[in-house]
Amino acid sequence: MEVIGSGFLAGRFADLAGSRPGVVVAAFGVSVASGIPEADFTREATRLYELIRRCERREEKLVFFSTASAAMYAVPGEPGREDGPVFPSTAYGRHNLTLEAVLAASRVDYLALRLAHVVGPAQHARMLVPSLVRQIQSGAVRLYRGARRDLVDVDDLVDLTDRLLATGVSRTVVNVATGSAVPVERIVDHLEAELGVTADRAYVSEATSQPVSVARLRHLVPEAARIGGEDYYRDVLGKYFREYAATTAAAG
Template sequence: MELIGSGFLARHLRPLKGAHPGVTVLAAGVPRHPLPDSAHARERRLVSDTIRHCLDRGRQLVFFSTVSMYGAPGCRGREDDRVVPTLRYGHHKLGLETLVRDSGVRHLILRLGYVLGAGEPGYRLLSVLVRHLRAGQVTVQQGARRDMLHVDEFAAVLDLLLRAGVTGETVNVASGDCAEITDILDHLELRLGTAAERRTAGHTVSHCPSVAKLHRLVPEVARLGFGPGYFRSAIDRYLAAGPHGPGLPVGRLP
């Protein structure tokens, strides 16, 4: 497997580099929002260059998209739903999905939930929540929910999809345990031994994906331990990989 990128996901996928010849995984690009147009333009160029690379060499491209394009009224979080992203980041990723599909390259598009684990960047959700909880105050938007997937299971799911020869598909890669942010905060406080003041900041959409297609394509994912409350075990492993002290960089709550 050819791996493009050097960030959080790429580092955790390195053990798969000896497998899946003929597959190029693009694990680089815009990692978060909001970012300037120049960052989006750089990622579009990177995707275009990688498409040409794969077309020239007859390789399959694995492109990482996002479930954050879900959440519009009536959306069921299914891959075949009409998608109307509510975030600029979702619009950007949806445009890149179209670029990949229209190019004619052999591809697999994966819409990722919130992948967490050791070494994730300090601006991401859990790192920010830990910092704010330890500071004694956290602000969250009402209705916020996240499907959390530990990076170990993410790598296992990708391996299963490639071993099954899945191609030409768009697939949600998530746990199916889409947790309320309040429940996530409750569990973090329990594990950290903290009790912070909580403030609310209006309503937001929930980016909860369906995992029915994933389970249909690779039924083996049922053995990975997903189910109600999975997010708690994923958080426990994230915390165990620490450290998560007051030196965490200040971030913006997604």
């Protein structure tokens, strides 16, 4: 496996670099969902186009990371499916859907993974858990009313990706999520208890919440059923929040 990129996901997938020959992981590009300059989208698209051409020539399999967040699944009701209609709510969601379409129109062997909110070490400060920890420690946190977040441990993402590749599934899109999104207030409650801080909460707007279907993931990789459940998000937060608390304290 060749991992292309230098950020959060690239660092975690480096553990698989010695396995899965002929697989290329595109672990680069836009990693936050808002406030993204158009130039950043253009840069990621151009790099992906070049990689698609390369993988076509060399007959390599390309792994691409898309999103299963509310940026993609933004219509309340039945769970969002990979083969169902989607109405992306942000430029970030529309960008990812466009790149999925480019892959589908190409001849490359690809696996596009729509990711829920992945949590792990050394994340961008604007991603969910680092951002919430920083805000809580400052004494004030801003939330979207009605927001829910489906958290996935990055170590589980790496494991599930490896298992999906082992199935040989080709030219398809798979949601990687638990299927059990947690109200953001419960995430904040847990972080406040762990940090020993109670922050003022300000609600800025209503948020659309659409559950994510994990039927395809669990059909392909039955072991995926082990992630999720009532305590899973607490375990994920407990595993990583201390790093961001320490980073915030050091910066302060």
